[in-house]
Amino acid sequence: MASIVLGEAGFKAYQEAIGPGRGRPDRPRACPFCDCKRVWFDGWRQVFVVILVDGTTHRFDDGLWIKRACCAGCETSWPISPPFLYPHRSLEPDVAEAAALAYLGDAGATYAQVGTAHGCSARTVWRWVGWIAGVVVVGELLAEAERLTGAGQAAALVPWAVPQDHAKALSPEREATLLSAFQALAALAVWARAQPVPSSDPSALRTWLAARFRAFREIHHFPCHSASPPLPGDATGPPRLHGRS
Numbered sequence: 001m002a003s004i005v006l007g008e009a010g011f012k013a014y015q016e017a018i019g020p021g022r023g024r025p026d027r028p029r030a031c032p033f034c035d036c037k038r039v040w041f042d043g044w045r046q047v048f049v050v051i052l053v054d055g056t057t058h059r060f061d062d063g064l065w066i067k068r069a070c071c072a073g074c075e076t077s078w079p080i081s082p083p084f085l086y087p088h089r090s091l092e093p094d095v096a097e098a099a100a101l102a103y104l105g106d107a108g109a110t111y112a113q114v115g116t117a118h119g120c121s122a123r124t125v126w127r128w129v130g131w132i133a134g135v136v137v138v139g140e141l142l143a144e145a146e147r148l149t150g151a152g153q154a155a156a157l158v159p160w161a162v163p164q165d166h167a168k169a170l171s172p173e174r175e176a177t178l179l180s181a182f183q184a185l186a187a188l189a190v191w192a193r194a195q196p197v198p199s200s201d202p203s204a205l206r207t208w209l210a211a212r213f214r215a216f217r218e219i220h221h222f223p224c225h226s227a228s229p230p231l232p233g234d235a236t237g238p239p240r241l242h243g244r245s
Contacts, residue, residue, distance in 0.1 A: 019065035036073030057119040094203035133180035141187040145194035
């Protein structure tokens with residue numbers, strides 16, 4: 001599966017060029033919400049986010065400056081985010097993607113170990129796995145990849161089992177969620193590779209989320225509670241959420 005690695009040069013160049021007293025990004029040619037051509041700059045916003053850089057998490061402890069724009073037509077204001085950011089997230093999609101892949105792809109992995117390695121809690125990894133399982137429609141991504149390439153190999157690249165030792169002891173519902181998430185990650189990688197113009201973003205999940213926003217104005221918020229079934233009796237997983245999953 002494709003590596004999810006953003007080079008340090010990508011965000012360093014942005015930090016050096018964009019910010020108060022440094023420079024502004026290009027003004028949007030049109031409003032993404034109503035297509036009005038009259039778009040103005042609308043101040044700055046400082047965000048504190050976590051991204052994946054050279055395979056490890058990087059936290060912008062001093063903040064990252066984002067220029068805002070405003071539409072003169074519908075009066076909507078929005079951030080002009082760099083390609084490595086997704087709206088309304090402190091932990092970026094590439095971190096979620098890498099953490100879910102690290103857990104699902106390693107038979108000996110635990111939520112706690114993966115959470116520590118990716119700068120988040122075990123509970124957060126658990127939620128990400130369930131969210132990825134539900135947000136991606138695998139068949140649609142594979143069909144799009146086949147339409148673009150005509151190679152006839154997309155389905156063959158999707159796994160049909162999860163290499164999780166402890167998955168065997170869990171409920172069929174839990175096993176289905178783990179497999180759905182694993183297949184979703186594989187389908188995202190296949191879809192990303194099939195694009196006629198390769199994305200500069202190494203995260204297939206964030207590339208797909210950005211494409212959905214551009215085409216349909218969709219913003220997929222990460223869950224406050226896991227979409228995954230609880231893990232009764234699994235000492236490596238997070239505790240049950242007081243009857244909610």
